[in-house]
Amino acid sequence: MRHHRNIFVLLAIGLLGAVALFMSYDLGRGWEYALGLRSVKVSAMAIVACCVAYSSVTFQTLTNNRILTPSIMGFESVYMLLQTVIVYIYGDQTFKVLNSFDNFMLSVVCMIGFAFMLYILIYRKGKDNIYLLVLIGLVLGILFHSLSSFMQLIIDPNDFFIIQGKMFASFSNINKDLLGYSAVIMVVTLIIGFRLTKYLDVISLGRDQAISLGINYQRMVQIFLVIIAILVSISTALIGPITFLGIMVTNLTYELLKTYRHSLTIAACCLVTAILIIGGQFLTEHLFHLSTPITTIINLVGGAYFLYLLLGLKKI
Amino acid sequence: MSSRFSFIYKFKHATKNPARIPGLLYAGGELVIGKLQQHRRELGLSLILLICSLISLFVGVADISIFDIINQNTEKLRLVFISRIPRTVSLIIAGVGLSISGLIMQQMTQNKFVSPTTAGSLDAAKMGILASIILIPASSMLVKALFAFAFTFLASLIFLKMVESIRYRNVIFVPLVGLMFGGILSSISTFAAVNLNIVQQMNAWMMGDFSGILEGRYELIYVSLPATILTYLYANKFTVVGMGQDFAKNLGLNYRAVMNIGLFCVSLTVSAVMIIAGSISFLGLVVPNIVSIIYGDNIKKTLPFVALFGSTFLVICDIIGRLVIFPYEIPIGMMVGVIGGVIFLILLLRQR
Numbered sequence: 001m002r003h004h005r006n007i008f009v010l011l012a013i014g015l016l017g018a019v020a021l022f023m024s025y026d027l028g029r030g031w032e033y034a035l036g037l038r039s040v041k042v043s044a045m046a047i048v049a050c051c052v053a054y055s056s057v058t059f060q061t062l063t064n065n066r067i068l069t070p071s072i073m074g075f076e077s078v079y080m081l082l083q084t085v086i087v088y089i090y091g092d093q094t095f096k097v098l099n100s101f102d103n104f105m106l107s108v109v110c111m112i113g114f115a116f117m118l119y120i121l122i123y124r125k126g127k128d129n130i131y132l133l134v135l136i137g138l139v140l141g142i143l144f145h146s147l148s149s150f151m152q153l154i155i156d157p158n159d160f161f162i163i164q165g166k167m168f169a170s171f172s173n174i175n176k177d178l179l180g181y182s183a184v185i186m187v188v189t190l191i192i193g194f195r196l197t198k199y200l201d202v203i204s205l206g207r208d209q210a211i212s213l214g215i216n217y218q219r220m221v222q223i224f225l226v227i228i229a230i231l232v233s234i235s236t237a238l239i240g241p242i243t244f245l246g247i248m249v250t251n252l253t254y255e256l257l258k259t260y261r262h263s264l265t266i267a268a269c270c271l272v273t274a275i276l277i278i279g280g281q282f283l284t285e286h287l288f289h290l291s292t293p294i295t296t297i298i299n300l301v302g303g304a305y306f307l308y309l310l311l312g313l314k315k316i
Numbered sequence: 317m318s319s320r321f322s323f324i325y326k327f328k329h330a331t332k333n334p335a336r337i338p339g340l341l342y343a344g345g346e347l348v349i350g351k352l353q354q355h356r357r358e359l360g361l362s363l364i365l366l367i368c369s370l371i372s373l374f375v376g377v378a379d380i381s382i383f384d385i386i387n388q389n390t391e392k393l394r395l396v397f398i399s400r401i402p403r404t405v406s407l408i409i410a411g412v413g414l415s416i417s418g419l420i421m422q423q424m425t426q427n428k429f430v431s432p433t434t435a436g437s438l439d440a441a442k443m444g445i446l447a448s449i450i451l452i453p454a455s456s457m458l459v460k461a462l463f464a465f466a467f468t469f470l471a472s473l474i475f476l477k478m479v480e481s482i483r484y485r486n487v488i489f490v491p492l493v494g495l496m497f498g499g500i501l502s503s504i505s506t507f508a509a510v511n512l513n514i515v516q517q518m519n520a521w522m523m524g525d526f527s528g529i530l531e532g533r534y535e536l537i538y539v540s541l542p543a544t545i546l547t548y549l550y551a552n553k554f555t556v557v558g559m560g561q562d563f564a565k566n567l568g569l570n571y572r573a574v575m576n577i578g579l580f581c582v583s584l585t586v587s588a589v590m591i592i593a594g595s596i597s598f599l600g601l602v603v604p605n606i607v608s609i610i611y612g613d614n615i616k617k618t619l620p621f622v623a624l625f626g627s628t629f630l631v632i633c634d635i636i637g638r639l640v641i642f643p644y645e646i647p648i649g650m651m652v653g654v655i656g657g658v659i660f661l662i663l664l665l666r667q668r
Contacts, residue, residue: 134492136665147650153647
């Protein structure tokens with residue numbers, strides 16, 4: 001317990017340090033303006049961090065492994081297909097016709113709707129194999145992907161850059177209003193989510209154990225899947241796709257914290273993710289002056305880590 | 317029972333028997349059809365393929381009919397030889413190659429959901445082509461093919477290594493891992509493409525499409541023929557190798573060598589098709605599964621069926637793609653991707 005408390009204190013200090021550095025480094029003369037911009041960025045990163053952390057840890061517990069993230073279930077392909085269709089229809093008028101709030105809401109609704117259709121399809125069929133669910137989501141995702149890449153082929157190259165901008169997660173140009181809405185949805189979902197973490201502890205024992213301990217297994221899994229769908233949708237609609245971030249942060253957390261209590265793991269994972277994103281953003285933006293957004297780098301590093309996990313260098 | 321009835325009986329039996337449901341490979345295979353019947357079926361399928369190919373020769377923007385050929389209309393004959401015949405030939409070869417590659421991969425991993433699409437091979441080939449374009453801007457087709465081959469071979473090796481370390485887990489877990497592996501590879505290529513500002517062009521090259529095939533630009537696809545023949549000779553050995561290293565060695569098989577031959581064939585075929593036409597997903601996955609539902613799993617016997625089915629499927633998809641929005645075309649990569657993807661979903665939902 002003491003050990004855990006120390007880790008949490010360290011993580012909190014780390015987060016505060018990262019935020020302080022990010023906010024105060026090289027502010028210059030127009031500091032009020034810069035501070036305002038940076039606080040929007042930091043809040044966006046915090047929201048994304050919490051969404052990714054909760055959804056990834058929960059998803060890995062449900063699927064009983066350490067190498068999956070919920071975003072592979074097709075959420076991101078739905079998002080990209082929607083963006084492609086919008087640009088396909090409106091072309092360079094896109095920004096006039098659809099403001100960022102409408103786009104955000106539309107994206108969230110589409111992704112959550114997709115997830116519900118997927119869940120209903122699988123559970124109606126009387127299957128409760130979660131791998132099957134994930135694989136079917138993934139295959140649907142590939143279908144959507146090939147549809148959107150076909151549409152991208154016939155789009156005007158100038159309009160294509162609008163889509164290309166959406167292909168990579170980025171924290172710049174985030175609308176302040178969106179931040180408020182997503183924060184509200186996220187907080188409500190997380191409050192419900194954290195009240196349910198004790199069930200996750202039991203589910204992690206395995207399906208049969210959980211059932212014999214008196215848990216309505218299928219119902220609980222469905223509830224968690226819904227929570228995951230909401231969180232992933234918010235984070236994707238807010239900043240764009242970041243597929244492999246979840247793998248890296250959860251595994252880092254498991255290394256730090258050897259416990260099976262999910263309330264602790266998830267909380268720690270939120271902190272780890274926030275430190276990683278904010279610290280990484282600080283490094284790339286101010287020290288290395290890279291134009292590539294941090295999320296792309298995280299995606300690559302996360303992907304490499306996934307390979308490392310899979311090649312049996314580590315037991316999975 | 318007459319042969320026709322016994323066939324129908326077997327078909328019904330096959331679809332109901334859980335042992336034949338994809339996802340469960342069982343050794344041996346209980347295909348009990350006589351030699352004559354086998355030949356008759358092969359003949360029938362070949363006839364269908366022939367008819368489809370003939371149709372494919374006469375479908376297109378330029379109006380060419382069979383009378384033009386009889387009348388020796390030089391203008392139209394030239395068109396047939398420059399465009400229509402190369403296109404149809406490469407469709408057939410690509411169909412045979414890709415579906416047989418899928419079959420080998422399924423045998424080697426003993427998992428019916430593995431194929432070039434679900435093992436990251438297609439994404440690796442894309443990455444290879446992109447690498448050749450970046451490193452050697454004026455590279456010839458052969459150089460590109462070599463790059464694609466090297467990347468595909470390496471990726472397949474990595475994939476097999478992964479499968480070994482998760483062997484005794486859920487059947488569905490293996491393709492899941494492979495698809496994620498492919499996702500990582502393609503996110504690396506996209507990243508590189510973004511920095512060079514060629515995302516849209518790259519997607520255009522990689523989308524499977526036979527409309528650009530002309531005489532003098534498709535001959536590389538013949539490279540995959542030797543690989544296909546090699547596969548036929550080694551068919552049974554791949555099955556044995558799929559049963560594990562110890563088992564294969566006990567039967568006196570050089571495990572490594574056979575494994576490498578299999579990977580070599582698959583990589584050669586996939587990269588040749590990738591260079592000539594672009595990526596065609598799900599073909600290698602769906603065709604062997606359909607054949608196995610109908611004809612069973614004795615691959616020495618079903619191999620011709622897989623080849624015939626694969627090429628017929630591809631030719632038909634291409635004809636449909638040429639007709640739907642005539643005079644424009646829907647790229648075959650998308651046609652097969654959508655049709656194949658839907659069939660894959662049905663297969664997944666059917667399995668218990």
